[in-house]
Structures are given as C-alpha cells and as structure tokens.
Amino acid sequence: MLGKLDWSAIPFDQPIPLVAGAVVLVAILGVLIWVVVKGHLPYLWHEWITSVDHKRIGVMYILLASVMLLRGGSDAIMMRIQQAVAYQSQGYLPPEHYNQIFSAHGTIMIFFVAMPFVIGLMNLVVPLQLGVRDVAFPTLNSVGFWLTATGALLVNLSLVIGEFARTGWLAFPPLSGLSYSPGVGVDYYAWSLQISGVGTLVAGINLVTTVLKLRTKGMNYLRMPMFCWTTLASNLLIVAAFPILTATLAMLLLDRYLGFHFFTNEAGGNVMMFMNLIWAWGHPEVYILVLPAFGIFSEVVSTFSGKALFGYRSMVLATMAICVISFMVWLHHFFTMGAGPDVNAIFGIASMIIAIPTGVKIYNWLFTMYGGRIRFATPMLWSVGFMVTFIIGGLTGVLVAVPPADFMLHNSMFLVAHFHNVIIGGVLFGAFAGFEYWFPKAFGFRLDERWGKAAFWFTFLGFYVTFMPLYIAGMLGMTRRLQHYDVAAWRPWMIVAVFGMAVLSIGVICQIVQLVVSIRNREALRDRTGDPWDGRSLEWATSSPPPVFNFAFHPDVRGEDAYWDMKIRAQQQSLEHEEPEYHDIEMPKNSPTGFVCAFFATIMGFALIWHIWWMVILGGIGAFATFVVFAWRDHDEYVIPAAEVAAIDRVNLEERRSLVSMAGAI
Amino acid sequence: MNLLDPQGPVAAANSTILVDSVFIMLVIVVPTIFAILAFAFWFRASNPRARYQPDFVYSGRVEMVVWAIPALTVILLGGVAWIGSHQLDPAAPVPGTGSPVRIQAVSLDWKWLFIYPDQRIATVNTLTVPAGAELNFQLTSSSVMNVFFIPQLGSMIYTMNGMVTRLNLRADNEGKLQGLSAHFSGDGFPDMMFDVNVISPLAFPDWVATTAKTDAVLNEESYTKLMQQGVEKNRLTFRLDDPRLFDLIATQHIPPGPGPELLSDAGRPHSGGHDAR
Numbered sequence: 001m002l003g004k005l006d007w008s009a010i011p012f013d014q015p016i017p018l019v020a021g022a023v024v025l026v027a028i029l030g031v032l033i034w035v036v037v038k039g040h041l042p043y044l045w046h047e048w049i050t051s052v053d054h055k056r057i058g059v060m061y062i063l064l065a066s067v068m069l070l071r072g073g074s075d076a077i078m079m080r081i082q083q084a085v086a087y088q089s090q091g092y093l094p095p096e097h098y099n100q101i102f103s104a105h106g107t108i109m110i111f112f113v114a115m116p117f118v119i120g121l122m123n124l125v126v127p128l129q130l131g132v133r134d135v136a137f138p139t140l141n142s143v144g145f146w147l148t149a150t151g152a153l154l155v156n157l158s159l160v161i162g163e164f165a166r167t168g169w170l171a172f173p174p175l176s177g178l179s180y181s182p183g184v185g186v187d188y189y190a191w192s193l194q195i196s197g198v199g200t201l202v203a204g205i206n207l208v209t210t211v212l213k214l215r216t217k218g219m220n221y222l223r224m225p226m227f228c229w230t231t232l233a234s235n236l237l238i239v240a241a242f243p244i245l246t247a248t249l250a251m252l253l254l255d256r257y258l259g260f261h262f263f264t265n266e267a268g269g270n271v272m273m274f275m276n277l278i279w280a281w282g283h284p285e286v287y288i289l290v291l292p293a294f295g296i297f298s299e300v301v302s303t304f305s306g307k308a309l310f311g312y313r314s315m316v317l318a319t320m321a322i323c324v325i326s327f328m329v330w331l332h333h334f335f336t337m338g339a340g341p342d343v344n345a346i347f348g349i350a351s352m353i354i355a356i357p358t359g360v361k362i363y364n365w366l367f368t369m370y371g372g373r374i375r376f377a378t379p380m381l382w383s384v385g386f387m388v389t390f391i392i393g394g395l396t397g398v399l400v401a402v403p404p405a406d407f408m409l410h411n412s413m414f415l416v417a418h419f420h421n422v423i424i425g426g427v428l429f430g431a432f433a434g435f436e437y438w439f440p441k442a443f444g445f446r447l448d449e450r451w452g453k454a455a456f457w458f459t460f461l462g463f464y465v466t467f468m469p470l471y472i473a474g475m476l477g478m479t480r481r482l483q484h485y486d487v488a489a490w491r492p493w494m495i496v497a498v499f500g501m502a503v504l505s506i507g508v509i510c511q512i513v514q515l516v517v518s519i520r521n522r523e524a525l526r527d528r529t530g531d532p533w534d535g536r537s538l539e540w541a542t543s544s545p546p547p548v549f550n551f552a553f554h555p556d557v558r559g560e561d562a563y564w565d566m567k568i569r570a571q572q573q574s575l576e577h578e579e580p581e582y583h584d585i586e587m588p589k590n591s592p593t594g595f596v597c598a599f600f601a602t603i604m605g606f607a608l609i610w611h612i613w614w615m616v617i618l619g620g621i622g623a624f625a626t627f628v629v630f631a632w633r634d635h636d637e638y639v640i641p642a643a644e645v646a647a648i649d650r651v652n653l654e655e656r657r658s659l660v661s662m663a664g665a666i
Numbered sequence: 667m668n669l670l671d672p673q674g675p676v677a678a679a680n681s682t683i684l685v686d687s688v689f690i691m692l693v694i695v696v697p698t699i700f701a702i703l704a705f706a707f708w709f710r711a712s713n714p715r716a717r718y719q720p721d722f723v724y725s726g727r728v729e730m731v732v733w734a735i736p737a738l739t740v741i742l743l744g745g746v747a748w749i750g751s752h753q754l755d756p757a758a759p760v761p762g763t764g765s766p767v768r769i770q771a772v773s774l775d776w777k778w779l780f781i782y783p784d785q786r787i788a789t790v791n792t793l794t795v796p797a798g799a800e801l802n803f804q805l806t807s808s809s810v811m812n813v814f815f816i817p818q819l820g821s822m823i824y825t826m827n828g829m830v831t832r833l834n835l836r837a838d839n840e841g842k843l844q845g846l847s848a849h850f851s852g853d854g855f856p857d858m859m860f861d862v863n864v865i866s867p868l869a870f871p872d873w874v875a876t877t878a879k880t881d882a883v884l885n886e887e888s889y890t891k892l893m894q895q896g897v898e899k900n901r902l903t904f905r906l907d908d909p910r911l912f913d914l915i916a917t918q919h920i921p922p923g924p925g926p927e928l929l930s931d932a933g934r935p936h937s938g939g940h941d942a943r
Binding site: 095096099166167168172174175179180181182265266271272305306307308309310311312314334336337338340341342344345348349352353355356358359360362363364366367368369370371372373374375376384387388391392394395398399401402403404405407408409410411412475476477478479480481482483484485486487489 | 667668669670677679680681683684687688691692695698699701702703705706709710711716717718719720722723724725728729731732733735736737739740743744746747748750751752753754755756757758809810811813815817818820821822823824826827828829831832844846847848849850851852853854855856859918921922924925926927
C-alpha cells in the first residue's frame with residue numbers, strides 16, 4: 001500500500017534531524033494557524049498564491065530563496081563545526097549524517113537559493129526594465145515557481161522521512177547507483193531536481209521569450225539595460241543546459257528504478273559519461289547564476305556612480321562571449337581522470353579564455369566609477385566588495401584551469417574555497433545588492449541603511465575569515481568532504497574557519513534585523529517618487545510598488561538609459577501638464593494552475609521516491625488534468641477600465657512632477 | 667602534506683607551475699584591486715576635488731587596453747598550460763635510477779590495496795617504495811570511484827572500476843609521507859588515508875623479502891573478503907598468489923564489490939558508517 005514507506009523511515013534514533021524537523025514543522029503549523037485564524041487566507045490565495053503578476057512571483061521566488069538560505073546556512077555551520085572538532089575523533093556527526101549534510105548543502109544552495117534568488121530578481125525587474133506589462137507567459141511563470149517550491153519541499157521532507165543523498169551534490173555514480181546507495185536518498189535528490197528542473201526550464205523559456213519578443217517602443221537590443229542582456233544570456237543557457245541535466249538524471253533514475261545500465265559498473269555502463277553529461281550542464285550552470293549577478297552590478301555601479309555604464313557595447317559582447325564559451329569548458333572538472341595532454345590543455349586554455357570577457361567586465365565597472373560621483377549606499381558597497389572578492393576567486397579559478405596545478409588541487413579544500421569565493425563573492429553579493437537596490441521598487445519603502453551596511457561588513461569580513469583558511473588547508477593537501485581527519489596541520493585552519501562562520505552568521509542576522517527594522521519604520525522610509533536612487537532605467541519610471549499593469553502607457557525609448565533621458569528631457573522642456581488620454585488595459589487573470597499542478601507534482605514526486613505506485617498515477621493524472629483544464633480555458637484576461645488606470649497614474653505623475661521640479665530647482 | 671614542500675620531481679614541477687601561475691596573475695590582479703579601491707575612494711560623492719565626468723562612457727583606447735590585458739595574460743598562461751600538460755602528463759614516464767617499480771593500486775571500500783606484481787607481494791594502506799626509482803602505477807577500483815593522491819609526490823589520478831588509469835611518480839627523499847583518496851566514496855572515505863614509506867633502494871629488497879614471508883596469501887578468495895565494505899585499521903601484508911590478480915579485477919573477472927545491505931525496506935540502508943567507526 002505505501003511502497004517502501006513505514007515507521008522505520010522516521011529517524012527516531014537521530015536527534016538532530018528529528019528536532020530540526022519538529023521545530024520547522026511547528027513553525028510552519030504556527031504560521032498556517034495564524035494565517036487562518038487572522039483571516040489572511042483569502043488575501044494570500046488571491047493576491048499571492050494564484051497571482052500571475054511577475055512582480056509577485058519574483059517576490060515569492062526571493063522569499064523561497066531566503067528561507068532556503070537559512071537551511072543551507074545551518075548545514076554549513078554544522079559542517080564547519082564538525083571539521084573543527086573531528087580531529088582524531090569522530091566529532092559529533094556520524095558519517096551517514098555528515099555525508100547527507102554536505103550533499104544537501106550543495107544541492108540546496110545551488111538549486112534552491114542561488115537559482116530562485118536570481119530568477120526572482122529577473123522576474124521582478126526585467127519586464128519593468130523593458131517597459132512592458134508582464135512576462136510572455138504569465139501562468140507558466142507561476143507554474144515554474146511552484147514546481148521549484150515542490151523541489152525545495154521534497155528536499156526538506158527528506159530530513160524527517162527517510163534520508164537525503166549521501167553522495168555529494170552531483171551524485172556521481174557508481175556511488176549513487178542502486179548497488180552503493182540502496183536507500184531513498186538519491187531518489188529524493190533526483191526527483192526533486194527533476195521537478196524543480198522543469199520549473200527552471202519553463203522560467204528560462206519564459207524570460208528568453210520576454211526579452212526577445214516583448215520590448216516597449218524603441219527598446220532596441222542595444223538600448224536594453226545590461227541586466228536584460230545578462231538575463232537573456234543566462235536564460236539562453238538555461239534553455240540549452242537544463243535539458244542535459246534532466247536527461248542525465250533520467251538515465252540515473254532508469255538505472256535505479258528499471259535496472260538499466262547507463263552508469264553502472266556492470267553490463268557496459270559508463271561512469272565517465274555521467275561525469276561528462278553532468279558537467280556539460282554543471283559548468284554552464286555557474287554562468288547561469290553569475291551572469292545575472294554581473295547584470296545587477298552593472299546597474300548598481302552605473303546608478304550610484306551617476307554615470308552611464310562604461311563601454312556598454314563591449315559589455316554586451318563580453319556577456320554573449322561568456323554565454324557561448326561557457327559551454328566549451330566542462331572537461332576542466334575532471335582533468336585528473338586520465339584524458340590525454342592535448343585534451344587537458346585545450347580545455348584548460350578554453351577555460352582561461354572565459355577570464356578575458358570577465359576581466360573586461362571588471363575593467364568596465366572600474367571605468368564606470370572613474371569620473372563618477374559615487375554614493376556608497378548599501379548596494380554599492382556590495383558591488384565594490386564583489387569586485388575585490390571576485391578577482392581573487394577569478395585568480396584561483398584560472399589557477400585550477402592550468403592542468404598541472406589542478407593535478408594537485410582537484411577536489412581539495414582549495415577548490416572548495418575557490419567556488420565559494422566566486423559563488424558567495426559573485427552570486428550572493430549580487431543577489432544581496434539586487435535585493436537592497438530593488439526592494440524599494442517592490443514594496444515602496446527603502447531598507448534601513450545602517451543595518452544594511454552592518455550586514456555587508458560582517459558578511460564581507462566573515463567570508464574572508466571563513467574561506468581564506470580553506471585555501472591554505474587545500475595547499476596543505478586537505479581534500480574535501482572529510483568527516484574526520486588525523487592531520488594536525490589542518491586543524492588550526494578549520495578552527496579559524498569556524499570563527500569566520502560565526503562572523504558570517506552575524507552578517508545574516510543583521511540582514512534579518514534590517515528587514516524587520518525597515519518594515520517597522522516603513523513610514524519613515526517610504527519612497528513616494530518611485531525613484532529612490534536617482535535611477536537610469538525604466539523600472540524607476542513607474543511608482544513603487546508599481547501598479548499591476550506596470551505602466552499606464554508603453555514608454556517611448558530613445559536611447560540607452562531610457563529613464564535618465566526622460567528625466568533630462570522633462571527638465572529641459574519644463575513640464576507638460578496636459579492630461580494624456582487613458583485607455584483600458586487588459587491583464588491576465590489569476591490562476592491556481594501553478595499551485596494545483598505543483599500540489600500534484602509533490603504527491604507524484606513523493607510517491608515515486610517511496611515506490612507508491614497508485615499514488616504516482618494519482619499525482620500524474622492530477623497534474624495532467626490541471627494542464628488540460630487550463631488549456632481549455634475561455635477567458636484568461638480581465639479589463640482594467642481607463643478611469644481606474646487614470647486614477648492610479650495621476651497619483652504617480654503628481655509625485656514625479658514634484659520630484660522633477662525639485663531637481664530642476666536645484 | 668604541504669604542496670609547496672615537494673618530495674619528488676612531479677610534485678616539484680606541479681608546484682612550480684602553480685606558484686608561477688599565481689605570480690603571473692598577481693601582476694595584473696594586485697594593480698586592479700588597488701585601482702578599484704582607489705577609484706571608489708577618490709570619486710566618492712563627498713570629494714570636492716574629484717572631477718565629475720558623466721560623459722566619459724566610451725574610450726577606444728581604454729577598451730583596447732582592457733581587452734588586451736586579460737588576453738595577454740591568458741596567452742602567457744595558456745602557454746604554461748599547454749607545455750605543462752604535455753610535460754606533466756600523468757602517464758608520461760619519470761626517469762629514475764635503477765629499474766622501475768611496478769605498483770598496481772586498487773581502491774576498495776574503504777582501503778587501498780597495493781600489489782607489487784614483480785615482487786609478488788601486496789600491502790594494504792601502506793605503500794613502500796625505494797627512493798629515486800621510477801614508480802610505475804596502474805590503478806583501478808573495486809567498486810566506486812576514488813582518486814589516488816600523494817600530495818608531496820604530485821599528480822593525482824582517478825581509479826574506476828573496469829578501467830585502468832596510469833600514473834608515474836618518483837620519490838626523491840627517504841621518509842614517511844601520507845597519501846589519501848581525493849574523491850568522496852562513501853561512509854569510510856575519511857579513513858582512506860595511507861602511509862607512504864620511502865626507503866633507501868638498498869633496503870627495498872630486504873623489505874620485499876621480509877614481506878614475502880608473510881603467512882597471509884592474496885588470491886581471489888582473500889581479495890573478495892578484503893573488498894567488503896569496511897575500514898581496515900591494520901597495515902596488512904600479503905604474499906601474492908597470482909600475479910595476474912590485478913588484471914582479473916580490472917577486467918571485472920572478479921565482479922565489483924558489493925554495497926551496503928538494506929536493513930529493512932525503508933529507505934535507510936544499514937549504514938556502512940557503523941563499520942567505519
């Protein structure tokens with residue numbers, strides 16, 4: 001009846017996951033009860049859960065990423081403490097638990113923190129920057145988000161029901177095959193990534209189509225803000241790379257469920273093929289994450305320097321170069337597998353070539369600052385912190401792209417330090433910069449600057465104190481994923497790293513405090529102009545938060561930095577007070593399709609993991625039926641009458657006029 | 667296990683390339699970091715002496731320089747990578763004094779088996795080699811992937827079931843080194859560290875002779891017992907019964923080692939970790 005599921009799946013003998021799971025469960029139940037008792041449920045359902053508004057979906061993506069960041073961060077803290085205490089002893093985490101933690105940490109941080117964070121920011125900002133009213137496929141967008149949430153839910157479910165993979169975040173066979181991982185851990189891993197992978201793929205298709213097909217009047221490709229370009233590049237990579245991941249995991253699952261032999265030791269299976277396939281997705285994946293971050297830094301550096309981006313066309317070229325070359329370097333992840341010297345050298349050099357456009361980007365940000373009038377608000381701090389940190393990560397990255405150096409550093413703590421250096425220093429700093437920068441746009445009030453700056457400094461310093469010791473441990477021969485060790489020379493560095501982790505955690509706490517303090521002081525921090533940072537692109541041309549239709553009129557773009565031009569023109573031509581003629585606006589209706597579909601996908605995923613076949617069929621039919629119902633819909637748009645549009649827009653224009661006239665007076 | 671304290675020619679060459687590459691990059695990285703901090707500081711909004719140039723958004727000369735600097739660095743490093751990859755190919759011979767020593771390494775769950783086919787002996791978790799001689803490794807795995815790595819001797823290489831990888835090393839100084847597996851392989855993975863005794867070439871034949879007197883014999887049967895999942899704390903030694911044992915393992919004539927057994931049907935396997943402790 002319940003497949004492999006019975007009471008022994010609950011780890012009653014392991015207090016840590018059980019207590020953690022119980023705390024989370026109580027918290028979730030508490031929130032749910034509060035929501036129902038206070039009568040917020042209809043509001044949540046109509047305004048958020050069924051919303052197909054790209055801004056709302058973007059916010060939900062970021063919320064998911066933030067919650068998962070806390071989960072992945074707790075894993076990180078547990079690992080650092082384990083490695084600090086497990087010298088000549090077993091530490092406090094037995095191997096079967098420690099191995100799940102590092103696997104879950106990697107999986108969660110990449111798929112359920114970094115991915116939703118950048119996709120959330122792209123969702124929130126790109127349609128606004130393009131001057132359009134929504135993304136290309138609003139309902140699909142909602143489906144994509146909820147499927148990602150399904151993946152995250154399944155990963156966290158493994159904490160209390162069964163186990164998670166103990167194979168590392170890429171689940172290399174044969175270790176992840178049925179013979180060596182007979183438990184449900186790898187199934188949890190694979191099915192949550194399959195389901196959330198579908199979500200990511202539709203998000204990618206949606207955003208590519210949006211950038212290619214929906215741009216306002218005059219928004220040529222070479223007038224798009226840099227963030228739109230990096231969004232395009234990143235989502236092209238998603239569309240090209242995620243099917244590889246899906247296919248690879250599908251083959252692994254066929255091995256595990258139906259006795260196939262793609263990646264087994266026996267019967268002609270080839271484990272090296274898995275390595276090739278997973279990295280053919282995995283390397284583009286890191287650029288999927290970091291390209292949007294590059295876009296965020298471009299916007300932030302240009303805005304806070306009070307200058308247009310230096311070398312815009314060069315930046316576009318660099319972005320697209322990275323997009324293409326990132327597909328040609330995957331083999332550098334396994335130079336030590338015995339490929340010949342020609343192969344190694346060619347892939348080593350190809351990997352280094354990516355450093356050229358990346359270097360160009362750094363220099364162009366540098367020259368954007370040159371001759372600027374730099375305001376050091378929190379987003380700008382994150383950006384300068386990024387530039388310094390990312391260069392160091394780039395250096396160590398090029399170093400491990402030199403095959404003979406990689407022969408010593410492959411899989412070492414040096415490598416661990418390197419990719420945290422670029423992912424924290426690049427993607428996470430970028431996500432935080434974007435969060436601080438666009439928060440006022442999404443909610444209509446700024447975040448507290450003092451707590452924001454404190455968060456930056458603690459995170460920045462904490463990063464260095466945590467990861468510089470790991471570089472040194474790697475140089476001392478320490479390999480990754482060690483549950484315990486006997487080498488005395490490594491220990492001091494592991495202890496320093498724990499202190500770094502503590503500082504880093506204070507940074508995260510500051511960020512939470514910042515959010516709470518800002519929400520409580522929201523009236524004082526209120527931004528009525530819609531343009532709190534003296535911005536340059538179209539998202540600042542509408543109110544904060546923007547009306548559901550974003551723009552009452554499609555803006556007319558006449559150059560790069562569209563909104564900056566408008567502001568200049570408005571000042572020069574004094575102010576026209578003519579009332580424009582408003583029209584009705586059609587907007588897509590809310591739809592529960594995404595939520596219902598993800599509900600059935602969750603059931604199906606859980607049933608697949610536990611071999612509960614009747615439930616698999618139930619979930620599958622449910623998800624399919626949801627699609628069919630949606631496909632046969634008659635009306636999916638509603639009309640906002642011109643009078644309502646006019647009322648909303650007049651308020652916005654009034655605020656903006658006072659701003660422009662103030663600026664004109666100065 | 668310091669990578670910058672090499673004990674053989676391969677490690678010495680690897681670490682030289684490593685250090686050189688870092689210095690080549692530091693030449694541009696340090697000035698760039700300095701420029702970022704300097705520009706950010708000088709052009710702060712509160713500095714009245716900084717000149718605001720909002721129209722400085724393109725300069726052909728600057729563009730040329732910013733594309734050229736990383737390109738030139740990469741050309742230089744690309745050369746290092748190309749030459750280094752060829753000279754330090756793990757399969758390339760490393761000439762030494764005396765006749766090369768052939769060693770066949772097998773990664774088991776979770777221990778290392780070193781077979782000396784010419785000496786007809788085998789050891790577990792201890793590798794004894796003569797100083798100065800070419801060490802000629804053939805490597806495979808009994809089950810999952812591992813990476814064979816002696817940090818102070820240089821280059822690491824994967825071990826995979828059903829496949830043979832090759833690695834040539836040389837240890838120049840007598841002493842005790844440590845090796846490890848550099849690819850996660852399951853619950854007993856941290857215990858896959860092994861000792862490397864580098865002894866004088868004169869003492870090596872004596873060590874071989876002593877070891878060959880061991881009672882324990884390594885054949886298909888005792889190998890099958892050894893490859894069961896678990897950690898081996900004792901430094902076992904064997905007489906080698908069949909010098910073709912390694913080939914039997916690598917060609918899967920001896921089937922791959924078994925994984926853990928499920929305690930119940932419920933998803934959580936009997937943990938090899940209990941054996942590991």
